[in-house]
Amino acid sequence: MSFHIVLVEPEIPPNTGNIARTCSVIGATLHLVRPLGFEIDDAKLKRAGLDYWHELNIQFHDSFAHLKQAYPNGRFFCATTKADKFYTDFTYQEGDFFVFGKETQGLAPEILEAHQDTLIRIPMLPVKRSLNLSNSVAIVVYEALRQLQFPHLV
Numbered sequence: 001m002s003f004h005i006v007l008v009e010p011e012i013p014p015n016t017g018n019i020a021r022t023c024s025v026i027g028a029t030l031h032l033v034r035p036l037g038f039e040i041d042d043a044k045l046k047r048a049g050l051d052y053w054h055e056l057n058i059q060f061h062d063s064f065a066h067l068k069q070a071y072p073n074g075r076f077f078c079a080t081t082k083a084d085k086f087y088t089d090f091t092y093q094e095g096d097f098f099v100f101g102k103e104t105q106g107l108a109p110e111i112l113e114a115h116q117d118t119l120i121r122i123p124m125l126p127v128k129r130s131l132n133l134s135n136s137v138a139i140v141v142y143e144a145l146r147q148l149q150f151p152h153l154v
Contacts, residue, residue, distance in 0.1 A: 011037030
């Protein structure tokens with residue numbers, strides 16, 4: 001078992017493609033929550049993921065609520081610039097879910113409210129924008145892997 005990366009309503013194909021590539025090389029499951037801002041066969045998406053698509057464990061969900069119903073015992077860590085705690089303030093375990101929102105708006109307020117105890121943020125200067133989505137995913141999931149001493153990876 002590894003980690004789960006959840007993209008809620010992603011909008012930019014190359015970001016999702018890059019994240020798919022990261023998931024593939026670390027053995028994480030990628031969960032895409034509809035609606036998507038692109039077609040899954042989008043050329044930019046596939047180009048960013050290169051030849052990793054056939055190795056990727058990917059699941060599609062019609063809503064975040066449906067995803068949570070499918071994994072009732074999952075631990076969901078939601079990334080947001082509005083969190084008080086850094087992503088490094090938590091101890092992760094295999095099977096955890098890292099949830100990221102759409103590039104232009106982040107996660108919906110109801111998702112953030114439901115996960116107040118597990119909101120995480122990446123430290124940065126107080127600016128109006130956040131890091132690129134695919135960079136944010138890589139930063140967070142590699143910290144979780146580091147904590148577990150990179151299980152199953154060589």
